[in-house]
Every structure is written in C-alpha cells, then in structure tokens.
Amino acid sequence: MLALRDLVKYLRVLRLRASVEPITEDYRGWSWYREPVKPPSYRNISLSDFAYLYCQTMRNVYLKYVLKVEQRITKPLLEGTILHESVYAAIEDVRRLLYDGASPDELLSLLSHACERVNNIIEKVVSLRNASLTERDRDDIHHKALSIYKHLVLYYAGEIKRVETDVVDYRPDTLLGQVIPHFVQFQADGYLIGLSRKLIVDAVMPGVILEMKFGNMVSLDLVKTALAGYALAIESDYEIPIDFGLAVKISFTRLCRGNGKIEFLPRVVVTPVYLSDEVRYRFLSLRDEAYDIIETQRDPDIARSCPEYCPYYHICRGGAT
Numbered sequence: 429m430l431a432l433r434d435l436v437k438y439l440r441v442l443r444l445r446a447s448v449e450p451i452t453e454d455y456r457g458w459s460w461y462r463e464p465v466k467p468p469s470y471r472n473i474s475l476s477d478f479a480y481l482y483c484q485t486m487r488n489v490y491l492k493y494v495l496k497v498e499q500r501i502t503k504p505l506l507e508g509t510i511l512h513e514s515v516y517a518a519i520e521d522v523r524r525l526l527y528d529g530a531s532p533d534e535l536l537s538l539l540s541h542a543c544e545r546v547n548n549i550i551e552k553v554v555s556l557r558n559a560s561l562t563e564r565d566r567d568d569i570h571h572k573a574l575s576i577y578k579h580l581v582l583y584y585a586g587e588i589k590r591v592e593t594d595v596v597d598y599r600p601d602t603l604l605g606q607v608i609p610h611f612v613q614f615q616a617d618g619y620l621i622g623l624s625r626k627l628i629v630d631a632v633m634p635g636v637i638l639e640m641k642f643g644n645m646v647s648l649d650l651v652k653t654a655l656a657g658y659a660l661a662i663e664s665d666y667e668i669p670i671d672f673g674l675a676v677k678i679s680f681t682r683l684c685r686g687n688g689k690i691e692f693l694p695r696v697v698v699t700p701v702y703l704s705d706e707v708r709y710r711f712l713s714l715r716d717e718a719y720d721i722i723e724t725q726r727d728p729d730i731a732r733s734c735p736e737y738c739p740y741y742h743i744c745r746g747g748a749t
C-alpha cells in the first residue's frame with residue numbers, strides 16, 4: 429500500500445510527538461496481567477464488533493454475544509471485504525512477479541488480467557459469505573475493485589522503476605523491502621487482552637501498523653481507536669512495541685466517460701496516528717463497556733441512528749425477532 433519512501437514521510441511527523449509524550453508501561457500490551465490492560469475476563473470478542481462503534485449503544489454486542497443472533501451480510505460489508513481482497517491480490521501478484529524476476533514494465537502485464545482477477549475475487553467472497561448481489565451492485569463493486577487493483581499495480585511499477593537503479597545488490601527481497609515493506613493480513617492472538625485469538629491486522633511493518641477503510645463508514649477517530657487495539661494485541665502477543673499507526677482511507681469518484689463507460693477513480697488519504705496512552709485508554713474503555721454488556725446480559729437501547737449496513741438492522745429496525 430505504501431512504499432518505504434512514502435512511509436518515512438508520514439512517520440517523520442510522529443517522531444517528535446513520541447519524544448515529548450512517550451507511551452507508558454501501563455498502556456503497553458505486555459502489561460496484560462494488570463489493569464488497565466488486563467481484561468475483565470477472557471472471551472473471544474472480535475475487535476471490530478466494538479472498536480469502530482458503528483452501533484452507538486453497542487446493541488450489536490448484546491445481539492451477537494448474549495442472544496447469539498445471526499448477522500445478515502449487507503452490501504457495504506460485502507463491498508468492504510471485496511475491496512480489501514483486491515488490495516491484497518494486487519500486492520501478492522506484484523510480489524510473485526518480482527520473485528519471478530519481472531521488470532517494472534513486465535509488471536504491467538497484470539493490468540490485462542485485472543478484470544478476470546477481480547471477478548474471481550467477487551465470486552469467491554460472495555460464495556464464502558453465502559451472500560448474493562444484484563447485477564447493479566456487482567457492477568458497481570467490480571469497477572471499484574478494478575480501479576484500486578490497477579492503481580496499486582501502477583503505483584508499485586512506478587516505485588520499482590524509481591528505486592531499482594539505487595539497489596546495489598539486486599535481489600527481489602532487497603527491492604521488495606523498499607517498495608512493499610509490509611506484511612499484509614498479519615495475525616495476532618488477542619487472548620491476553622480479552623480479544624479474539626485470530627485477530628487480523630491489515631498490514632504490519634516494524635513498529636507500525638496500517639488499517640484501511642473504504643468510503644465514509646467509519647470516522648477517523650474510531651479508526652485511531654481500533655489501531656490502538658491492534659497495537660495492544662500485537663504487543664501482548666509478541667512483545668514488540670507498536671508506537672505508530674497509519675489510517676488509510678480510500679474513496680472513489682465515479683466518472684462517466686463520453687462513450688457511456690463508467691469508471692471509478694480511487695483517492696487514497698493517509699493519516700499518521702501516534703498510538704498514545706490517551707487513544708489506548710479510549711480503546712480499553714470501549715472493550716470494558718462491551719464486556720460489561722455481555723457479562724451483565726444488559727440489553728442496550730436501540731441506537732438513535734442506525735446505519736443500514738449494520739448486520740442487525742433487520743432485527744432492531746425491520747421488525748424481525
């Protein structure tokens with residue numbers, strides 16, 4: 429998602445803040461055995477069920493963990509998964525070709541197979557989720573996924589061209605360290621801080637984690653809170669400090685070309701986030717609130733406004749029981 433050169437530019441902003449406001453031991457994930465990091469108990473709770481606070485009252489937590497109501501897959505949730513998968517696919521495809529010795533120009537061959545690649549991703553996600561899409565929704569998602577896939581292939585091809593002459597001892601790994609310096613879908617065990625045992629972070633680099641969000645579904649403040657949660661989980665599992673996060677927001681502009689062809693242009697905005705004590709405290713408070721709902725079996729009120737993508741919309745707002 430970000431070449432090393434861009435990453436350094438974003439992190440420079442945060443270094444100063446870290447020197448004047450260091451993260452205290454109390455708020456490190458490896459302090460999992462004492463408060464405030466210690467969880468009220470140990471349950472398999474998914475971070476995304478509470479940290480993004482898409483339900484202001486956390487009724488979703490009550491429905492899922494107390495009543496065990498099944499979720500309904502909504503179009504925005506399906507779209508988010510497909511777009512994430514398209515990003516991972518572009519990164520995997522670029523990596524694979526580079527290991528095969530491809531030049532930046534040869535990487536562009538991925539563009540001619542992009543349509544098929546994206547179609548396969550959509551088929552796979554829809555069938556795994558046991559969901560369905562109208563033709564119009566499928567078309568819409570397809571165009572967005574295609575645009576982000578192509579955008580990344582072009583971005584990486586350009587970056588490789590820029591750095592390859594500077595790489596002294598050419599090996600794929602040396603080049604990849606400069607161009608794709610992160611692991612995607614990094615797994616951590618969140619058990620010690622009361623979260624799911626298979627917690628997946630969008631991308632991880634030494635000392636930095638990255639979280640992608642598509643569209644306007646979640647506020648930046650809540651993405652920061654979620655990043656703090658992922659940092660705490662990695663610190664508790666691996667004892668590696670994670671001080672910095674990058675919130676990557678990807679939105680699309682719809683263009684209608686003269687020939688009636690629809691295209692989406694992706695816009696990527698990166699916000700560097702210092703994972704301070706304050707933002708960690710905010711995350712831990714939300715976690716404790718979610719635990720309180722589950723352990724006391726308290727049914728919170730229906731939220732004042734409910735996003736239609738909420739997987740429980742049909743329960744709270746649709747009259748189903």
Ligand code: SF4
Nearest residue numbers: 483488731734738744
């Ligand atoms: S429908 Fe509303 S109240 Fe119910 S879980 Fe979703 S956001 Fe919360």
